[in-house]
Amino acid sequence: MKDNTVTDMKRTKTSTSLTIIGQDMHIMNAEFVRAVEQQDGKSLAKMAEKQVAAGADGLDLNLGLSNKSSKRFCWAVDAIKDAVDVPLFISSHVLSHSKILDEYRGGVTVNSVTADPATLATAMEKAREYGADLVVLLVRPGLTPLTVDERLQVATDVLETAARVGFPLIDLYLDPLFHLRPDPVTWQLSRGVPDVDSVLETIEMLPQLTEEKVRTLVALSSASQFLPRAERSGLHHRLLPLLVAAGLDAVILNCHDNKLMEIARNPQFDMESDLSPILQEKANLDTATLPW
Numbered sequence: 001m002k003d004n005t006v007t008d009m010k011r012t013k014t015s016t017s018l019t020i021i022g023q024d025m026h027i028m029n030a031e032f033v034r035a036v037e038q039q040d041g042k043s044l045a046k047m048a049e050k051q052v053a054a055g056a057d058g059l060d061l062n063l064g065l066s067n068k069s070s071k072r073f074c075w076a077v078d079a080i081k082d083a084v085d086v087p088l089f090i091s092s093h094v095l096s097h098s099k100i101l102d103e104y105r106g107g108v109t110v111n112s113v114t115a116d117p118a119t120l121a122t123a124m125e126k127a128r129e130y131g132a133d134l135v136v137l138l139v140r141p142g143l144t145p146l147t148v149d150e151r152l153q154v155a156t157d158v159l160e161t162a163a164r165v166g167f168p169l170i171d172l173y174l175d176p177l178f179h180l181r182p183d184p185v186t187w188q189l190s191r192g193v194p195d196v197d198s199v200l201e202t203i204e205m206l207p208q209l210t211e212e213k214v215r216t217l218v219a220l221s222s223a224s225q226f227l228p229r230a231e232r233s234g235l236h237h238r239l240l241p242l243l244v245a246a247g248l249d250a251v252i253l254n255c256h257d258n259k260l261m262e263i264a265r266n267p268q269f270d271m272e273s274d275l276s277p278i279l280q281e282k283a284n285l286d287t288a289t290l291p292w
Contacts, residue, residue, distance in 0.1 A: 019058060019250035020264050021089055022051030023221060027064040036063065036076050044076065045083035054255035055265065058087040060111060065093055074100055095123060101130035109133035112175060115140040115154050124167040135173040135217055144179060146195065151176050151202040152209065159210055169210065173217040173250060176202040194223055196239060203246040215249035236260055241267045
Protein backbone atom coordinates (compact mmCIF):
# COMPACT_ATOMS: atom_id res chain seq x y z
CA MET A 1 0.00 0.00 0.00
CA LYS A 2 2.74 2.43 0.87
CA ASP A 3 4.39 2.21 -2.58
CA ASN A 4 1.07 2.74 -4.34
CA THR A 5 0.37 5.80 -2.22
CA VAL A 6 3.56 7.48 -3.43
CA THR A 7 2.42 6.91 -7.00
CA ASP A 8 -1.00 8.35 -6.16
CA MET A 9 0.56 11.48 -4.69
CA LYS A 10 2.68 12.07 -7.77
CA ARG A 11 -0.33 11.65 -10.00
CA THR A 12 -2.34 14.07 -7.83
CA LYS A 13 0.32 16.76 -8.17
CA THR A 14 0.20 16.72 -11.94
CA SER A 15 -3.54 16.16 -12.34
CA THR A 16 -5.77 18.94 -13.67
CA SER A 17 -8.83 17.55 -11.89
CA LEU A 18 -9.97 18.66 -8.46
CA THR A 19 -8.50 16.63 -5.58
CA ILE A 20 -11.28 15.71 -3.15
CA ILE A 21 -10.35 15.24 0.50
CA GLY A 22 -12.79 13.72 2.98
CA GLN A 23 -13.33 15.74 6.15
CA ASP A 24 -14.86 13.18 8.57
CA MET A 25 -11.83 12.27 10.68
CA HIS A 26 -11.70 15.36 12.82
CA ILE A 27 -11.78 16.05 16.56
CA MET A 28 -15.18 17.74 16.17
CA ASN A 29 -16.67 14.43 14.97
CA ALA A 30 -17.81 12.50 18.06
CA GLU A 31 -17.87 9.18 16.20
CA PHE A 32 -14.25 9.62 15.16
CA VAL A 33 -13.12 10.71 18.63
CA ARG A 34 -14.84 7.71 20.19
CA ALA A 35 -13.18 5.30 17.74
CA VAL A 36 -9.75 6.74 18.52
CA GLU A 37 -10.25 6.81 22.28
CA GLN A 38 -11.44 3.20 22.30
CA GLN A 39 -8.82 2.20 19.72
CA ASP A 40 -11.64 0.74 17.65
CA GLY A 41 -9.77 -0.03 14.45
CA LYS A 42 -12.82 -1.49 12.70
CA SER A 43 -14.86 1.67 13.17
CA LEU A 44 -11.96 3.85 12.08
CA ALA A 45 -11.40 1.70 9.00
CA LYS A 46 -15.10 1.87 8.18
CA MET A 47 -15.08 5.68 8.34
CA ALA A 48 -12.12 5.80 5.98
CA GLU A 49 -13.56 3.22 3.58
CA LYS A 50 -16.92 5.01 3.38
CA GLN A 51 -15.26 8.27 2.36
CA VAL A 52 -13.10 6.61 -0.27
CA ALA A 53 -16.12 4.70 -1.60
CA ALA A 54 -17.96 8.03 -1.85
CA GLY A 55 -15.18 9.40 -4.06
CA ALA A 56 -12.51 10.85 -1.77
CA ASP A 57 -9.01 11.02 -3.29
CA GLY A 58 -7.47 11.66 0.13
CA LEU A 59 -8.50 11.92 3.78
CA ASP A 60 -8.05 14.72 6.27
CA LEU A 61 -6.92 13.58 9.73
CA ASN A 62 -6.95 15.87 12.77
CA LEU A 63 -6.52 14.35 16.22
CA GLY A 64 -5.98 17.61 18.05
CA LEU A 65 -3.02 18.50 20.21
CA SER A 66 -3.81 16.83 23.55
CA ASN A 67 -1.30 14.43 25.07
CA LYS A 68 -3.88 11.64 24.99
CA SER A 69 -4.46 12.12 21.26
CA SER A 70 -0.74 12.27 20.58
CA LYS A 71 -0.20 8.87 22.20
CA ARG A 72 -2.79 7.30 19.89
CA PHE A 73 -1.64 9.17 16.82
CA CYS A 74 0.60 6.51 15.28
CA TRP A 75 -1.98 3.79 15.95
CA ALA A 76 -4.70 5.82 14.19
CA VAL A 77 -2.56 6.53 11.13
CA ASP A 78 -1.59 2.87 10.81
CA ALA A 79 -5.21 1.73 11.18
CA ILE A 80 -6.36 4.08 8.45
CA LYS A 81 -3.51 3.28 6.07
CA ASP A 82 -4.15 -0.45 6.54
CA ALA A 83 -7.75 0.11 5.45
CA VAL A 84 -7.40 2.45 2.47
CA ASP A 85 -4.73 3.33 -0.07
CA VAL A 86 -5.12 7.10 -0.37
CA PRO A 87 -2.95 10.03 0.77
CA LEU A 88 -3.55 11.43 4.24
CA PHE A 89 -3.69 15.16 4.99
CA ILE A 90 -2.56 15.16 8.61
CA SER A 91 -2.59 18.06 11.07
CA SER A 92 0.72 19.78 11.75
CA HIS A 93 1.69 17.82 14.87
CA VAL A 94 2.71 15.02 12.48
CA LEU A 95 5.91 17.05 12.13
CA SER A 96 6.86 15.77 15.58
CA HIS A 97 6.24 12.15 14.54
CA SER A 98 9.21 11.32 12.32
CA LYS A 99 8.24 7.65 12.40
CA ILE A 100 4.99 8.33 10.53
CA LEU A 101 6.64 10.70 8.06
CA ASP A 102 9.33 8.12 7.34
CA GLU A 103 7.08 5.05 7.20
CA TYR A 104 4.64 6.70 4.80
CA ARG A 105 7.24 8.78 2.98
CA GLY A 106 5.65 10.54 0.03
CA GLY A 107 2.13 9.62 1.14
CA VAL A 108 1.51 12.34 3.73
CA THR A 109 0.55 16.00 3.45
CA VAL A 110 1.04 18.21 6.50
CA ASN A 111 -2.20 20.14 6.89
CA SER A 112 -1.41 22.75 7.92
CA VAL A 113 1.05 25.37 9.20
CA THR A 114 0.79 29.13 9.24
CA ALA A 115 3.07 31.53 7.39
CA ASP A 116 4.76 32.48 10.67
CA PRO A 117 8.31 33.57 9.72
CA ALA A 118 9.61 32.14 13.00
CA THR A 119 8.51 28.56 12.26
CA LEU A 120 7.74 28.19 8.54
CA ALA A 121 11.30 27.47 7.36
CA THR A 122 11.70 24.70 9.95
CA ALA A 123 8.39 23.12 8.92
CA MET A 124 9.41 23.22 5.27
CA GLU A 125 12.77 21.65 6.02
CA LYS A 126 11.18 18.82 8.00
CA ALA A 127 8.56 18.16 5.32
CA ARG A 128 11.21 18.20 2.60
CA GLU A 129 13.36 15.73 4.55
CA TYR A 130 10.57 13.15 4.47
CA GLY A 131 9.10 13.93 1.06
CA ALA A 132 5.88 15.27 2.57
CA ASP A 133 3.65 17.87 0.98
CA LEU A 134 2.85 20.96 3.03
CA VAL A 135 -0.25 23.14 3.29
CA VAL A 136 0.49 26.72 4.35
CA LEU A 137 -2.31 28.95 5.58
CA LEU A 138 -2.06 32.50 4.29
CA VAL A 139 -2.06 33.96 7.79
CA ARG A 140 0.71 34.87 10.20
CA PRO A 141 1.05 36.42 13.67
CA GLY A 142 -0.09 40.00 13.55
CA LEU A 143 -1.82 39.65 10.17
CA THR A 144 -5.06 37.89 9.32
CA PRO A 145 -5.43 38.93 5.68
CA LEU A 146 -8.85 40.16 4.66
CA THR A 147 -8.03 41.62 1.25
CA VAL A 148 -6.58 40.13 -1.90
CA ASP A 149 -3.43 42.26 -1.63
CA GLU A 150 -2.82 41.13 1.95
CA ARG A 151 -3.23 37.46 1.01
CA LEU A 152 -0.91 37.85 -1.97
CA GLN A 153 1.72 39.54 0.21
CA VAL A 154 1.68 36.62 2.64
CA ALA A 155 1.82 34.20 -0.29
CA THR A 156 4.86 36.04 -1.67
CA ASP A 157 6.60 35.70 1.69
CA VAL A 158 5.81 31.96 1.74
CA LEU A 159 7.23 31.48 -1.75
CA GLU A 160 10.37 33.40 -0.80
CA THR A 161 10.84 31.17 2.24
CA ALA A 162 10.39 28.08 0.08
CA ALA A 163 13.03 29.33 -2.34
CA ARG A 164 15.44 30.10 0.51
CA VAL A 165 15.22 26.64 2.11
CA GLY A 166 14.88 24.73 -1.15
CA PHE A 167 11.34 23.47 -0.61
CA PRO A 168 9.89 22.24 -3.94
CA LEU A 169 6.85 24.24 -4.99
CA ILE A 170 5.31 21.09 -6.46
CA ASP A 171 5.01 19.89 -2.84
CA LEU A 172 3.27 23.06 -1.63
CA TYR A 173 -0.38 23.99 -1.16
CA LEU A 174 -1.53 27.50 -0.27
CA ASP A 175 -4.80 27.94 1.61
CA PRO A 176 -6.20 31.49 1.23
CA LEU A 177 -8.66 30.92 4.10
CA PHE A 178 -12.17 32.22 4.44
CA HIS A 179 -12.34 35.02 6.99
CA LEU A 180 -14.98 37.13 8.65
CA ARG A 181 -14.07 40.55 9.94
CA PRO A 182 -14.27 40.44 13.74
CA ASP A 183 -16.04 43.73 14.38
CA PRO A 184 -19.77 43.46 15.28
CA VAL A 185 -20.93 45.82 12.53
CA THR A 186 -19.33 43.73 9.79
CA TRP A 187 -20.70 40.59 11.41
CA GLN A 188 -24.17 42.02 11.05
CA LEU A 189 -23.60 43.02 7.43
CA SER A 190 -22.02 39.72 6.39
CA ARG A 191 -24.61 37.60 8.23
CA GLY A 192 -22.07 34.85 8.81
CA VAL A 193 -20.91 34.52 5.20
CA PRO A 194 -17.22 35.30 4.56
CA ASP A 195 -15.80 37.53 1.85
CA VAL A 196 -15.96 35.02 -0.98
CA ASP A 197 -14.85 37.50 -3.66
CA SER A 198 -11.41 38.05 -2.15
CA VAL A 199 -10.73 34.31 -1.84
CA LEU A 200 -11.74 33.70 -5.46
CA GLU A 201 -9.59 36.57 -6.72
CA THR A 202 -6.64 35.41 -4.64
CA ILE A 203 -6.82 31.93 -6.17
CA GLU A 204 -7.01 33.47 -9.65
CA MET A 205 -3.99 35.72 -9.06
CA LEU A 206 -1.62 33.35 -7.25
CA PRO A 207 -0.21 31.93 -10.53
CA GLN A 208 1.12 35.41 -11.32
CA LEU A 209 3.51 35.19 -8.36
CA THR A 210 5.64 32.38 -9.76
CA GLU A 211 6.38 30.59 -13.02
CA GLU A 212 6.05 27.24 -11.27
CA LYS A 213 2.70 25.72 -10.44
CA VAL A 214 1.59 26.27 -6.85
CA ARG A 215 -1.52 24.38 -5.80
CA THR A 216 -4.35 25.83 -3.75
CA LEU A 217 -6.55 24.12 -1.17
CA VAL A 218 -9.53 25.19 0.91
CA ALA A 219 -11.71 23.54 3.55
CA LEU A 220 -15.19 24.18 2.19
CA SER A 221 -16.91 23.90 5.57
CA SER A 222 -14.86 26.83 6.89
CA ALA A 223 -16.84 29.11 4.55
CA SER A 224 -20.07 28.24 6.33
CA GLN A 225 -19.02 27.56 9.91
CA PHE A 226 -21.08 30.43 11.32
CA LEU A 227 -24.23 29.64 9.33
CA PRO A 228 -27.20 27.64 10.62
CA ARG A 229 -26.76 23.95 9.78
CA ALA A 230 -29.69 23.99 7.34
CA GLU A 231 -28.04 26.70 5.24
CA ARG A 232 -24.55 25.23 4.98
CA SER A 233 -24.99 22.65 2.23
CA GLY A 234 -26.67 25.08 -0.17
CA LEU A 235 -23.78 27.53 0.20
CA HIS A 236 -21.27 24.74 -0.49
CA HIS A 237 -23.14 23.75 -3.68
CA ARG A 238 -23.02 27.31 -5.01
CA LEU A 239 -19.49 28.10 -3.89
CA LEU A 240 -17.56 25.05 -5.10
CA PRO A 241 -18.04 25.68 -8.87
CA LEU A 242 -16.84 29.25 -8.38
CA LEU A 243 -13.72 28.05 -6.58
CA VAL A 244 -12.98 25.50 -9.30
CA ALA A 245 -13.48 28.12 -12.02
CA ALA A 246 -10.99 30.36 -10.19
CA GLY A 247 -8.41 27.55 -10.34
CA LEU A 248 -8.76 25.67 -7.03
CA ASP A 249 -6.74 22.43 -6.96
CA ALA A 250 -7.96 20.62 -3.83
CA VAL A 251 -10.90 20.83 -1.44
CA ILE A 252 -11.71 19.33 1.94
CA LEU A 253 -15.43 18.58 2.03
CA ASN A 254 -18.29 16.35 3.13
CA CYS A 255 -18.09 13.30 0.88
CA HIS A 256 -21.53 12.15 1.97
CA ASP A 257 -23.28 15.10 0.32
CA ASN A 258 -24.23 13.47 -2.98
CA LYS A 259 -24.95 16.68 -4.87
CA LEU A 260 -21.73 18.26 -3.67
CA MET A 261 -19.77 15.21 -4.83
CA GLU A 262 -21.45 15.38 -8.22
CA ILE A 263 -20.41 19.03 -8.50
CA ALA A 264 -16.88 18.22 -7.34
CA ARG A 265 -16.46 15.53 -9.98
CA ASN A 266 -18.07 17.62 -12.70
CA PRO A 267 -17.95 21.32 -11.77
CA GLN A 268 -19.49 22.26 -15.12
CA PHE A 269 -22.60 20.52 -13.79
CA ASP A 270 -23.32 23.71 -11.85
CA MET A 271 -20.99 26.19 -13.54
CA GLU A 272 -23.74 28.76 -13.91
CA SER A 273 -23.28 29.50 -10.21
CA ASP A 274 -22.53 33.09 -9.38
CA LEU A 275 -22.29 35.17 -6.25
CA SER A 276 -25.87 36.43 -6.43
CA PRO A 277 -27.45 33.45 -4.62
CA ILE A 278 -24.72 33.58 -1.99
CA LEU A 279 -25.34 37.27 -1.41
CA GLN A 280 -29.07 36.57 -1.34
CA GLU A 281 -28.50 33.97 1.35
CA LYS A 282 -26.91 36.70 3.46
CA ALA A 283 -30.06 38.78 3.12
CA ASN A 284 -32.39 35.88 3.90
CA LEU A 285 -30.59 34.55 6.99
CA ASP A 286 -32.16 35.11 10.38
CA THR A 287 -29.49 36.93 12.37
CA ALA A 288 -31.02 35.67 15.59
CA THR A 289 -29.64 32.21 14.75
CA LEU A 290 -26.08 33.45 14.42
CA PRO A 291 -23.54 33.78 17.26
CA TRP A 292 -23.18 37.53 17.75
